[in-house]
Each structure stands twice: as structure tokens, then as C-alpha cells.
Amino acid sequence: MEHSEMIDLIQSHRSIRAYTEQEVSESAIETIVTSGRWAPSSHHVQAYSIIVVRDKDRKKQLAAYAGNQKYVETCPVFFVICADYYRLKYTSEKCGQPFEASELEQVIVGAVDAALVAENMLLAARSLGMGGVMIGGIRNNQEAVAKLLDLPEYTFPVMGLCVGYPAQQPEQKPRLPERAVVHYEKYDTSVMDEALASYDEITERYYQSRSEGKRQDKWSQQMANYFAKPNRPEVEVFIRKQGFLK
Numbered sequence: 001m002e003h004s005e006m007i008d009l010i011q012s013h014r015s016i017r018a019y020t021e022q023e024v025s026e027s028a029i030e031t032i033v034t035s036g037r038w039a040p041s042s043h044h045v046q047a048y049s050i051i052v053v054r055d056k057d058r059k060k061q062l063a064a065y066a067g068n069q070k071y072v073e074t075c076p077v078f079f080v081i082c083a084d085y086y087r088l089k090y091t092s093e094k095c096g097q098p099f100e101a102s103e104l105e106q107v108i109v110g111a112v113d114a115a116l117v118a119e120n121m122l123l124a125a126r127s128l129g130m131g132g133v134m135i136g137g138i139r140n141n142q143e144a145v146a147k148l149l150d151l152p153e154y155t156f157p158v159m160g161l162c163v164g165y166p167a168q169q170p171e172q173k174p175r176l177p178e179r180a181v182v183h184y185e186k187y188d189t190s191v192m193d194e195a196l197a198s199y200d201e202i203t204e205r206y207y208q209s210r211s212e213g214k215r216q217d218k219w220s221q222q223m224a225n226y227f228a229k230p231n232r233p234e235v236e237v238f239i240r241k242q243g244f245l246k
């Protein structure tokens, strides 16, 4: 495999959920959000917004809304990355054009834009010695998050991002083997059984070593449990309420 500083940074990823007391400076925040803004964007719509949250009480509220995820409160800075068509509607109307954003396509574009921005931000933060974790938990209660942050119509929170200086260095979580996720020329379903069985062995060992033998878990079973019930059905209700999918 080839190597570069960038590749090493990308491939040494692990989510960081514990932070030192060290503040994240204004200039570091500016660097992180500017790096987010340089993400590519479908049709150059730039259908996202970033809300920078440093206020302790506001972070506490967001931590509760995200399902009591304490690190949303304890991280020095929390970013909420939203899909955002509010300014696109505004500018369309100013140009005297009808504004049409009712297709699923627009929801996908906004969510993809937000995700690309968020990953750029996390990589920028990590390159400056910080660490972080993305927080999909803010979609547990988008309505309350939107109210707390004054989000206008045609926006919805996609994910949060905790950032701070790491107070932990967890073992890297093993990824699916390459043969399970990368196909050359054509999709090959025949590799699936063997690839997943070998990943289950790897993840079982990982959870056992992380829990000193206490946790018996495998990736396949985790996924089966997760997909045995609907997940966040209220997300669609909120997105519709904000003006999408009409």
C-alpha cells in the first residue's frame, strides 16, 4: 500500500469521546469550518449549514436530545451540521423563480453535502491534534434540536460533531474486510458468506479484548438486532414538516 501523511491520518481514524480541559481556539474553529466549506457539492448547491455550539447549557440540552450522550456536553466545541435549502429558496424567490425541492433527490443531496462537510471538518481537526466523534443521535429529536438552534424551514439537522483534544486513545475498531465491500468490475455476492464469517471472528475478538472477556458480540448479530425494528421513523415526519418530500 502507498503512504502519505494524509493517508496515515485517514487510516488512523478512531472516534474520540473523551477530551482534555484544553479549549479549542477561535482560530482552530475557523480552520475546521473553513475546511468543511471546501467540501465538493453536487451542482454546487452547498445545501448545508454548520452551527458552532460552545455554550455549556446549549451543549447540555443537545446532549440530552441526543439520547444523553455526555460527550456532547463535555466536548469543548460541538458542531451541528444541517442540510439547508433555506437560502436556496430565498435566492430562487429573489430571482422570481418558483422554488422546487420536493423530491427525495434534494434530501439525499443535502444529507450528502452535510456528510462531506462533516468528514472534512473531522479530518481537519485531527490534523491539528484534536479528535472527535460524529453524532447521529441528534436525529433522535430533530424537532427539539431545531427549536433550540432556531433552524428555519427547509433545513434539518443531519449530524453533530464533537471536537476536542483527546483524553483517550482507543483501539481502532476493525472494518469489514475489503472483499466484503469492494468489488472489481462487477458486484460479487459469492464472497459474502466467507467474508462476513471472518469479520464476525475479528469483531468477536475485538469486543472480548476491549471488555476483558466480558462482551460476547459479533458484527452480524449487532446488525441483525439493529435492523429488527424501525429506526427513527420520526425523521421523515420532521423532514416533511420542514418543507421537503411534499
Ligand SMILES: Cc1cc2nc3c(=O)[nH]c(=O)nc-3n(C[C@H](O)[C@H](O)[C@H](O)COP(=O)(O)O)c2cc1C
Residues within 6 Å of the ligand: 013, 014, 015, 016, 069, 133, 134, 135, 136, 137, 138, 159, 172, 173
Ligand atoms: C453519521 C454518524 C453518526 C454517528 N452517531 C454517533 C452517535 O450518535 N454516538 C456515538 O457515540 N457515535 C456515533 N457515531 C460513531 C460511530 O459509532 C463510529 O464511527 C463507528 O462505531 C466506528 O467506530 P470508529 O469511528 O471509532 O472507527 C456516528 C458516526 C457517524 C458516521
